[in-house]
Amino acid sequence: MKNKICIITSGALPVPDVKGGAIERLMTMLAEENEKYGLLDITVIGVYDKQAIAVQQKFSKTKFVNLLPKECKYNIVRSWEGKIRWHVREHFGYDIHFRNTYPSLVDSFIKKEGHKFDLFVSEGYDYEALVTASKLYGKDKVCWHLHMNPPFNPRIDKIYGKCVAVSEYIINKYRQQTTNSKEKTAVIFNGIDTAIFQQEVSKEEHHQLRKSLGINDDDFVLVFCGRLVKVKGVKELIEAVLKCQNNKIKLLIIGSSNFGNGDEGSYPVEVKKLVHDHSDQIKFTGYIDNKDIYKYHKIADVGVIPSTYNDPCPLSMFEMITSGLPTIATAAGGMTEIGNADCTIFVHLDNIVNELSSAISTLANNPQKCINMHASALKRSDVFAKDRFYNDFCKTINVFINENL
Numbered sequence: 385m386k387n388k389i390c391i392i393t394s395g396a397l398p399v400p401d402v403k404g405g406a407i408e409r410l411m412t413m414l415a416e417e418n419e420k421y422g423l424l425d426i427t428v429i430g431v432y433d434k435q436a437i438a439v440q441q442k443f444s445k446t447k448f449v450n451l452l453p454k455e456c457k458y459n460i461v462r463s464w465e466g467k468i469r470w471h472v473r474e475h476f477g478y479d480i481h482f483r484n485t486y487p488s489l490v491d492s493f494i495k496k497e498g499h500k501f502d503l504f505v506s507e508g509y510d511y512e513a514l515v516t517a518s519k520l521y522g523k524d525k526v527c528w529h530l531h532m533n534p535p536f537n538p539r540i541d542k543i544y545g546k547c548v549a550v551s552e553y554i555i556n557k558y559r560q561q562t563t564n565s566k567e568k569t570a571v572i573f574n575g576i577d578t579a580i581f582q583q584e585v586s587k588e589e590h591h592q593l594r595k596s597l598g599i600n601d602d603d604f605v606l607v608f609c610g611r612l613v614k615v616k617g618v619k620e621l622i623e624a625v626l627k628c629q630n631n632k633i634k635l636l637i638i639g640s641s642n643f644g645n646g647d648e649g650s651y652p653v654e655v656k657k658l659v660h661d662h663s664d665q666i667k668f669t670g671y672i673d674n675k676d677i678y679k680y681h682k683i684a685d686v687g688v689i690p691s692t693y694n695d696p697c698p699l700s701m702f703e704m705i706t707s708g709l710p711t712i713a714t715a716a717g718g719m720t721e722i723g724n725a726d727c728t729i730f731v732h733l734d735n736i737v738n739e740l741s742s743a744i745s746t747l748a749n750n751p752q753k754c755i756n757m758h759a760s761a762l763k764r765s766d767v768f769a770k771d772r773f774y775n776d777f778c779k780t781i782n783v784f785i786n787e788n789l
Contacts, residue, residue, distance in 0.1 A: 387424055387785045389504070389781060389785075390429065390498070390501040391411065391426060391427065391505045392429045392505070392514065393411060394507065394508030394510065394513075395486035395508070397431070398435075399411045399448070403436075406699045410773075413576070414774060415443055417773075419443060419446070421778075423778040423782075424781065427448075428447070429449045429451060432450040432451060449493060451489040451493065487513065494514075494516050494520070498517055499521070503788075504527065506526070506527070506529060511535065512543070514543060518542070518543045523543060526546065528543075529550075529572075530548065530550065530558060531550050531554075531696060532696050533557055533696060534558045541563050544564075545568060546569070547568065547569045548572050550571070550697035550718065551571065551696055552571055552721060553718040555569055568784075568787075572777055573721075573767070573768075573773070574702060575773025576769075580675060580678055581677075581678045581681065581703050582678075584682065585679055585682045589679070590682065590683055593679060593683050594683050599634050599636070599667065602632070603633070604633050604748045606621075606625065607636045607681060607687050607688070607704070608639070608689075609638040609703070610638075610698070612640060612652035613649075613651055614651050615691060616690070617714070621690040621740060622658050622659075622666055624690075624736075624737050625666070626662060627738075628744055628748070630745070633748055634665055634667060635667065636684060637666065638669045638671075638672050681703070681704060685709075686744070686747050686754070687707070687712075688744075689704070689711065689713040691717070692736065693717070694717035695714070695718065695719055696717050696718045697719075701722045701723065705761045705768070706761075708759075708765075709758070710728075710753075711727060712728070712729045712731065713729075714736060715733075716733055723764070724764060727760040729743040
């Protein structure tokens with residue numbers, strides 16, 4: 385009999401990933417692989433989205449529970465509920481929920497249906513998300529899939545008996561603060577659909593796409609793909625490009641402040657102003673669906689991941705390397721585990737603009753180095769395959785469940 389797991393997403397974006405999102409893409413891929421191999425009985429709890437529900441119909445081996453009514457103004461409700469819950473947790477030590485919001489509906493489902501599952505897996509950022517599951521069924525049935533730097537709070541060990549992280553960097557951070565044994569933790573390196581990013585475009589498509597963006601065939605093109613938020617280092621990257629003082633170097637920025645939702649903050653406005661002021665060199669596409677991003681990789685010469693924090697395991701770096709792009713990335717977080725010296729130039733956070741500029745100029749002036757890094761990138765991408773991720777995930781989950789028997 386297959387082990388039954390319940391995956392609880394953050395509720396910020398739907399699954400399947402019709403609105404984008406790195407974790408949502410990972411969960412969609414997990415469901416797709418489960419359709420082929422069926423090693424687990426999976427239920428995914430997520431936020432209501434009409435478009436996502438339509439896509440869910442193609443899955444027969446993964447169940448989806450859509451908890452929010454479509455008329456709920458979720459983003460508004462979620463913003464004030466989160467602030468209040470945080471203050472109550474920090475000052476009084478217990479959790480509260482509001483009726484008909486995502487966390488309260490998750491709790492209701494767990495109370496009613498939770499006895500059916502062998503393991504709960506939290507894919508959200510809120511470590512309190514599975515308090516109810518832990519209280520009702522014991523913390524050894526509750527696993528945290530860590531995609532970010534873990535917060536330090538002793539309550540975490542009271543909720544989670546198991547932990548999986550996306551990189552050695554993250555799991556080591558977690559192990560430094562947990563009282564759980566090392567055997568109850570594991571690393572599952574993220575995976576992607578490598579076939580998508582290794583698709584080719586014709587010379588004509590290459591020319592036309594560059595032309596549509598105001599990029600010449602002989603320009604040297606850098607590509608950034610990610611959210612327009614401060615920690616992703618977009619402004620530093622723009623500064624580094626301008627510092628090169630080479631008009632043939634173009635920067636292509638793909639992304640939005642909140643994936644496909646259109647929400648704006650001050651940072652993306654500042655980025656767009658820089659794009660406007662330097663429109664001859666800096667090009668901005670806005671949000672692009674994940675299935676089409678490979679086309680933009682194929683018209684670029686180098687991919688850049690200029691995160692200004694310890695980025696745990698950015699999927700954009702997996703995708704760029706899989707596309708065969710030489711990459712430039714900050715030597716921080718889990719990024720040094722994704723690239724290597726043959727396909728990536730690493731720069732340091734404390735001198736990021738100068739080192740980015742130097743790395744860009746080095747590659748722009750050395751075509752043979754780019755060719756060598758391209759070949760190394762394709763070789764490196766072998767370890768990013770989605771079937772490897774799926775098998776590692778299933779193996780780890782089954783080990784965790786069998787430990788409870």
